[in-house]
Amino acid sequence: xxxxxxxxxxxxxxxxxxxxxxxxxxxxxxxxxxxxxxxxxxxxxxxxxxxxxxxxxxxxxxxxxxxxxxxxxxxxxxxxxxxxxxxxxxxxxxxxxxxxxxxxxxxxxxxxxxxxxxxxxxxxxxxxxxxxxxxxxxxxxxxxxxxxxxxxxxxxxxxxxxxxxxxxxxxxxxxxxxxxxxxxxxxxxxxxxxxxxxxxxxxxxxxxxxxxxxxxxxxxxxxxxxxxxxxxxxxxxxxxxxxxxxxxxxxxxxxxxxxxxxxxxx
Amino acid sequence: xxxxxxxxxxxxxxxxxxxxxxxxxxxxxxxxxxxxxxxxxxxxxxxxxxxxxxxxxxxxxxxxxxxxxxxxxxxxxxxxxxxxxxxxxxxxxxxxxxxxxxxxxxxxxxxxxxxxxxxxxxxxxxxxxxxxxxxxxxxxxxxxxxxxxxxxxxxxxxxxxxxxxxxxxxxxxxxxxxxxxxxxxxxxxxxxxxxxxxxxxxxxxxxxxxxxxxxxxxxxxxxxxxxxxxxxxxxxxxxxxxxxxxxxxxxxxxxxxxxxxxxxxxxxxxxxxxxxxxxxxxxxxxxxxxxxxxxxxxxxxxxxxxxxxxxxxxxxxxxxxxxxxxxxxxxxxxxxxxxxxxxxxxxxxxxxxxxxxxxxxxxxxxxxxxxxxxxxxxxxxxxxxxxxx
Ligand SMILES: Cc1cc2nc3c(=O)[nH]c(=O)nc-3n(C[C@H](O)[C@H](O)[C@H](O)COP(=O)(O)OP(=O)(O)OC[C@H]3O[C@@H](n4cnc5c(N)ncnc54)[C@H](O)[C@@H]3O)c2cc1C
Ligand SMILES: Nc1ncnc2c1ncn2[C@@H]1O[C@H](COP(=O)(O)O)[C@@H](O)[C@H]1O
Numbered sequence: 001x002x003x004x005x006x007x008x009x010x011x012x013x014x015x016x017x018x019x020x021x022x023x024x025x026x027x028x029x030x031x032x033x034x035x036x037x038x039x040x041x042x043x044x045x046x047x048x049x050x051x052x053x054x055x056x057x058x059x060x061x062x063x064x065x066x067x068x069x070x071x072x073x074x075x076x077x078x079x080x081x082x083x084x085x086x087x088x089x090x091x092x093x094x095x096x097x098x099x100x101x102x103x104x105x106x107x108x109x110x111x112x113x114x115x116x117x118x119x120x121x122x123x124x125x126x127x128x129x130x131x132x133x134x135x136x137x138x139x140x141x142x143x144x145x146x147x148x149x150x151x152x153x154x155x156x157x158x159x160x161x162x163x164x165x166x167x168x169x170x171x172x173x174x175x176x177x178x179x180x181x182x183x184x185x186x187x188x189x190x191x192x193x194x195x196x197x198x199x200x201x202x203x204x205x206x207x208x209x210x211x212x213x214x215x216x217x218x219x220x221x222x223x224x225x226x227x228x229x230x231x232x233x234x235x236x237x238x239x240x241x242x243x244x245x246x247x248x249x250x251x252x253x254x255x256x257x258x259x260x261x262x263x264x265x266x
Numbered sequence: 267x268x269x270x271x272x273x274x275x276x277x278x279x280x281x282x283x284x285x286x287x288x289x290x291x292x293x294x295x296x297x298x299x300x301x302x303x304x305x306x307x308x309x310x311x312x313x314x315x316x317x318x319x320x321x322x323x324x325x326x327x328x329x330x331x332x333x334x335x336x337x338x339x340x341x342x343x344x345x346x347x348x349x350x351x352x353x354x355x356x357x358x359x360x361x362x363x364x365x366x367x368x369x370x371x372x373x374x375x376x377x378x379x380x381x382x383x384x385x386x387x388x389x390x391x392x393x394x395x396x397x398x399x400x401x402x403x404x405x406x407x408x409x410x411x412x413x414x415x416x417x418x419x420x421x422x423x424x425x426x427x428x429x430x431x432x433x434x435x436x437x438x439x440x441x442x443x444x445x446x447x448x449x450x451x452x453x454x455x456x457x458x459x460x461x462x463x464x465x466x467x468x469x470x471x472x473x474x475x476x477x478x479x480x481x482x483x484x485x486x487x488x489x490x491x492x493x494x495x496x497x498x499x500x501x502x503x504x505x506x507x508x509x510x511x512x513x514x515x516x517x518x519x520x521x522x523x524x525x526x527x528x529x530x531x532x533x534x535x536x537x538x539x540x541x542x543x544x545x546x547x548x549x550x551x552x553x554x555x556x557x558x559x560x561x562x563x564x565x566x567x568x569x570x571x572x573x574x575x576x577x578x579x580x581x582x583x584x585x586x587x588x589x590x591x592x593x594x595x596x597x598x599x600x601x602x603x604x605x606x607x608x609x610x611x612x613x614x615x616x617x618x619x620x621x622x623x624x625x626x627x628x629x630x631x632x633x634x635x636x637x638x639x640x641x642x643x644x645x646x647x648x649x650x651x652x653x654x655x
Contacts, residue, residue, distance in 0.1 A: 013460065014459070014460055014462075016460050016461055016462050019462070107459070107460030107461070108459060108460060109458065109459070110458055110465075111445070111456075111457065111458050111459070111460065111461075112443070112444040112445065113427075113431065113444060113445070114431055114434060114435065114442075114444060117431040117432055117434065117435040118435045118438075120435065121432075121435035121436060121438075125511075126399075126511035126512060127398075127432070128396075128512070129427075129428045129431075130423060130428070142515065145396070146423065147393075147394070147423065147424065147517065148422075148423050148424060148529065149519075149529060149530070149531035149584075149585070150519055150520040150522065150524075150525040150529050150530060150531060151394070151517055151518070151519050151520070152517070152518050152519075152520060153394065153396060153514070153515075153516070153517045153518075154514075154515035154516055154517075154518075155396045155512055155513065155514055155515060156512070156513045156515055157511055157512050157513075158511040161511070201441065202441050202442070202443060202467050202468075202470055203467060203468070204458070204465040204466065204467050205465065205466045205467070206458060206459070206463040206464070206465040206466075207463065207464055207465075207466070208462065208463055208464075211464075213447040213448035213455060213464070213479065214448055214450065215478070215479060215480060215481055216349075216350055216353055216354075216448075216449055216450055216479060216480040216481065217353075217480075217481045218349075218352075218353045218481070218483075218484050218485050218486070219485075220485040221485075223284065223289055223290060224289070224290065225290070239623055239624035239625050239626065240624075240625050240626070241615060241620060241626045241628065242625070242626065242627045242628065243615060243628045247629055247630070247633040247634045247636070247637045248637050248641075250627045250629050250634050250637070251634055251637035251638040251640070251641045252641060253625070253627060254588075254609060254611075254625065254627060254634075254638055255638065255641045255642065255645060257607075257609060257624075257625045258586070258609075261607055262337045262338070263532065263585060263586045263607060264553065264642075266642075266645050266646045
């Protein structure tokens with residue numbers, strides 16, 4: 001197990017109604033998972049691994065105290081001006097980290113879930129998303145990934161790597177005031193940038209939500225008669241109806257349907 | 267009564283013509299001619315039953331929709347993404363769909379009805395196999411060869427959300443938006459600031475689309491023409507890159523009993539028409555399906571409350587929903603609107619759920635369940651049976 005440096009990236013969250021600064025749950029999962037991983041490695045192996053909890057932004061943000069209460073002994077803050085490229089500053093800081101854990105989506109900005117991908121691309125290292133569990137191996141890690149419909153996939157990946165934690169990861173969060181009291185927040189000067197361009201930059205105009213999004217529909221140039229028909233005559237919905245035969249045959253009809261649409265694999 | 271004769275009567279069946287836009291125009295000064303009228307009726311019938319084809323004959327530009335197939339078919343989210351691209355494309359723009367994963371023959375009809383003009387299939391890919399580097403190389407090769415003006419992808423968990431973000435990160439000069447919840451002719455929108463703000467922008471180059479933002483029901487169809495893609499040359503590209511950093515260690519399906527009903531892919535659901543619960547449980551176990559129930563079945567104490575599906579229960583999105591002895595009240599149907607294949611066993615062929623079903627078998631629930639359990643066990647043990655099916 002040669003995972004020496006593990007980093008967890010935490011962003012500042014905010015309460016959706018009151019706007020009060022708080023932790024972002026997705027990032028807390030990633031951070032707690034990183035803490036557990038470090039404890040596990042250090043317990044079984046003299047080879048000590050160490051965790052850096054990293055935030056790019058304002059060191060005075062109250063949200064950071066939540067992460068202390070959740071168990072971070074120290075949070076490194078890369079002070080960034082509003083227009084700096086945080087992907088670049090984080091990449092410089094994380095250049096020789098073995099394993100970087102992030103949440104799946106922030107809640108205090110564009111919330112695109114792109115940051116881990118941009119970071120992995122900039123560092124030119126592999127990335128695994130939708131992770132539910134991480135197991136350290138002799139060369140690399142094994143990650144259990146979430147897939148819909150009750151499926152889970154196990155993949156292995158070489159280090160260094162970025163792993164994005166899925167919101168359903170089975171991790172328990174424990175807040176403790178005692179930990180908050182001893183934890184420290186370290187402010188670091190951010191790297192000054194030659195490169196202030198941001199990736200995939202878009203101009204956004206926000207408005208506080210007052211309406212639901214509108215669904216895109218094709219414009220139809222139907223005659224009045226056709227519109228009336230489509231409003232009154234219900235569509236020819238409803239599939240095959242099997243009335244005849246005994247119950248053995250009816251059971252076969254169902255089995256055939258299931259097979260034909262590959263809903264069963266026998 | 268007295269004025270009766272003074273009212274001017276207008277013949278409601280005056281002669282009319284149907285204009286190009288489908289609107290009826292009454293032709294003044296003409297008397298109704300019954301033969302003419304019938305001809306017009308026939309032409310409108312024809313007009314409404316056959317949808318026009320949108321596919322441009324000579325495309326000046328192309329948009330690309332990239333998505334993974336699921337068991338050879340497209341899910342609703344994928345169809346909505348294609349439909350959105352097709353609705354927004356102008357008359358000279360063709361919609362090219364790149365399907366990663368195997369595609370069944372009958373899926374082309376789906377593609378045509380959702381507006382895919384051209385279709386490219388890379389069948390070695392599969393959403394269950396994790397090979398993002400190879401998929402990204404394929405996608406890059408396709409982009410290079412068809413030079414799309416815009417790329418649409420469903421923002422889902424079967425690989426497209428992940429691949430889309432990798433694509434965005436690999437092309438930092440391109441503008442991109444994820445989790446897009448609204449799109450129309452002049453802007454796109456998504457939620458930001460933790461869902462407290464709706465943010466608008468102009469169309470970016472790469473758009474990752476949230477579910478349900480477009481209606482996949484289109485008034486037109488497309489050609490869904492299969493394109494040949496030179497896989498040899500793009501695999502060549504792959505061979506040049508270093509060995510993959512990823513390895514697959516297998517996909518497992520959680521036992522149906524362990525996962526939440528919302529996540530289940532196969533649900534066997536019981537209603538008031540199920541009298542013998544053990545049979546239903548055996549059936550569910552032999553299909554490895556999760557168990558659901560209607561409210562009446564839950565109220566009767568046959569199932570626990572967390573099994574209730576419907577307006578006041580859970581909303582499920584299983585691929586297969588086997589409804590046994592359920593009448594299909596609206597409150598129940600609300601919970602299964604996202605299910606793809608609904609199969610019904612019911613004594614009553616006029617039950618409302620029959621209208622929702624893809625297959626309805628009319629008969630006694632208990633008998634059919636018994637026979638189905640036997641048939642399934644036979645199918646599992648008898649490999650010859652498998653080949654004849
Ligand atoms: C506010 C409100 C909220 C509700 N929310 C929900 C909800 O979340 N979920 C929900 O399910 N319901 C809900 N309901 C109740 C709903 O309206 C229906 O009453 C209920 O779904 C009916 O359940 P059922 O189909 O099992 O029973 P029934 O309506 O009694 O239907 C039984 C069906 O089984 C068939 N049958 C009977 N015997 C046999 C046999 N031997 N073999 C084969 N078929 C047989 C019958 O033909 C019939 O179609 C709600 C109602 C209200 C007012
Ligand atoms: N300012 C930040 N500082 C540290 N990590 C961040 C920051 N912003 C985002 N992240 C991480 O990147 C993930 C995805 O964020 P985003 O792409 O902004 O949705 C989050 O869950 C965090 O783990």
